[in-house]
Amino acid sequence: MIDTQRIFNIKNDSEFESLALEVFRFQFENNPVYRSYCDLLYKHPSAITSLKDIPFLPIQFFKSHEVLSSSLSALKTFTSSGTTGSVTSKHHVVDLNIYEESFSKAFRQFYGDIKDYVILALLPSYLEREGSSLIYMVDALIKASHHPESGFYLNNLSDLSKIIRKLEDKGQKTLLIGVSFALLDLVETHQFQLKHTTIMETGGMKGRRKELIRTELHDILKKGFGVNTIHSEYGMTELLSQAYSKGNGVFECPPWMKILTRDTEDPLSINSEGKTGGINVIDLANINSCAFIATQDLGKVYPSGTFEIIGRFDHSDIRGCNLMAL
Structure with a gap:
């Protein structure tokens, strides 16, 4: 088990990447849904050496599966808002602290x-x-x-x-x-x-x-x-961290959270900085669920690590949905 105090005491990018890779290995071994997803992509820890190699779980899995990296029972289940009759996301939280x-x-x-x-x-x-x-x-x-x-x-x-x-x-x-x-x-x-x-x-x-x-x-x-x-x-139901903007829609993350973008045509790619794409979130506070999430938001990340949200995917634009049939 990873000491959560290490998550909240990250000092720099190097520490973030090192701990993110450790969290990836932990969740690969302990999260059956994420493990199955990685197996479908033929992504094994031995081949994951940087943040850009880590697979990001499509956020829709929180609607269809119990996404947990812990054997403990949930103390609280957060749910997303939804229209009447729609399927909502469920984030099972085993440690509210x-x-x-x-x-x-x-x-x-x-x-x-x-x-x-x-x-x-x-x-x-x-x-x-x-x-x-x-x-x-x-x-x-x-x-x-x-x-x-x-x-x-x-x-x-x-x-x-x-x-x-x-x-x-x-x-x-x-x-x-x-x-x-x-x-x-x-x-x-x-x-x-x-x-x-x-x-x-x-x-x-x-x-x-x-x-x-x-x-x-x-x-x-x-x-x-x-x-x-x-x-x-x-922020969102599926995360345990928030980014904040103090104006002009430019957001900054706390040290244990990071935003990357992916090519809209290739869900497994990572964009270069400044290019618009699908938002991928690394939230290391999600140690007991999944820390690596591919959202349905569109945005761009700047060299400083700040980011902007530009819109959302139309459902017809979501690629890789055949991988949802776990």
Whole structure:
């Protein structure tokens, strides 16, 4: 078993690659679904010598299989949102301490001490269902902030507006994290000029509004909240880590997470930096499930390691689906 403290104490790219290869070998031996996938591709640990050699498991497997690298029972199963009757992803988590350490350390890295912030959450579509990993994270951050004003808001936008203005008047550092459609609802009925509040969108209209391109969404939100930048969080049910953007849609990962891209026509390839492709995520916090995931997002990675999300695959564009029949 790999000591998780090594994951959260990675100092450089060399340490990351070395540990990623170790995690690959561990999951090859202990994750039956991932092992079967690697076997189908004739990818054996003896042939894997760099990050670019590691096979990335298509994210759809979390909908059809139990993806686990542990014999322990799940303490919590996070599920993705989905339309009525659709199959949702399931991420079985055997150690919640790893998730809590991941999001706590990442928050501190990007934003500082949680106790300095009031955390306001406007996440109605997530609150209205069970099993959201985002709700679990935000609830923990709200509790860790130790501010009585921190909390969730469902449809009470007037109360939220009053709280925001009150905190602004006090000069209180505040983080408002919200799903895109709810933030738009807020600025359509209330206008702000915020100096002490960070606005963070988690993406998604969830079928409540027509989808907007990021620049259009952020321009509306910047004007409505009276701020210069809109922050963003990039995470998903199948991960235990998040990347953050402090503006312009450019995301940065914590040291135990890395983004690569693959050629849209070849699911087993790795692109050169700066070329648009399918997003592959290495999340070493996923030690007990799968740390190497091929997502359905499209994006590009820059030489600094930062990345941008450009869109999503159309289902007809997903290649290699014959490998799903495990």
